[in-house]
Amino acid sequence: MSEQLSNARLVxxxxxxxVAMFAFGFAMVPLYDVMCDALGINGKTSxxxxxxxxxxxxxxxxxxxxxxxxxxxGMSWSFGPEADELxxxxxxxxxxxxxxxxxxxxxxxAQAIPSxxxxxxxxxFHKTECFCFTQQVLQPGETVMMPVRFIVDPALPQDVKHxxxxxxxxxxxxxMPEKLALSAVQAN
Numbered sequence: 001m002s003e004q005l006s007n008a009r010l011v012x013x014x015x016x017x018x019v020a021m022f023a024f025g026f027a028m029v030p031l032y033d034v035m036c037d038a039l040g041i042n043g044k045t046s047x048x049x050x051x052x053x054x055x056x057x058x059x060x061x062x063x064x065x066x067x068x069x070x071x072x073x074g075m076s077w078s079f080g081p082e083a084d085e086l087x088x089x090x091x092x093x094x095x096x097x098x099x100x101x102x103x104x105x106x107x108x109x110a111q112a113i114p115s116x117x118x119x120x121x122x123x124x125f126h127k128t129e130c131f132c133f134t135q136q137v138l139q140p141g142e143t144v145m146m147p148v149r150f151i152v153d154p155a156l157p158q159d160v161k162h163x164x165x166x167x168x169x170x171x172x173x174x175x176m177p178e179k180l181a182l183s184a185v186q187a188n
Contacts, residue, residue, distance in 0.1 A: 057091035058154040068166040075171045090154040102138035109176040117164040124153040
């Protein structure tokens with residue numbers, strides 16, 4: 001009888017552990033966002049489309065936007081911005097071109113992941129057009145210029161005078177065989 005009671009307790013504890021792990025999995029995204037906000041890391045840009053309510057440009061402020069580009073481990077492309085930085089007024093629409101080259105003898109698919117620093121500025125940095133919205137396919141030896149068009153919201157806190165938009169480029173060729181097949185068809 002005591003062995004049955006012990007087994008029943010064990011089953012209840014295991015079920016509780018499974019439910020707790022499942023709940024923790026759902027809580028990870030909000031916890032991650034809170035942690036990033038608190039520590040000022042990994043400034044994610046807004047995932048929603050920016051609706052500029054007016055053509056208001058704040059000429060009284062000048063911001064400096066710096067551009068960084070890095071390759072993730074295993075990515076062999078040459079990748080970087082046309083310029084290291086630019087100055088702008090909040091509310092002004094600007095564009096920066098990034099050059100990407102595939103030096104290999106194989107077609108490749110890449111995905112760029114953006115980050116904005118300081119993290120409190122990320123909510124005010126709005127990309128209206130970006131190569132990071134889709135995967136990029138480059139044929140062997142191909143070079144392309146990829147634009148990012150953006151607006152820094154005039155509501156950006158006054159103490160922020162410098163922003164950094166950083167991209168990390170990942171090789172996703174193995175995960176996107178259909179992209180390679182489609183690009184091969186379009187090339188012929």
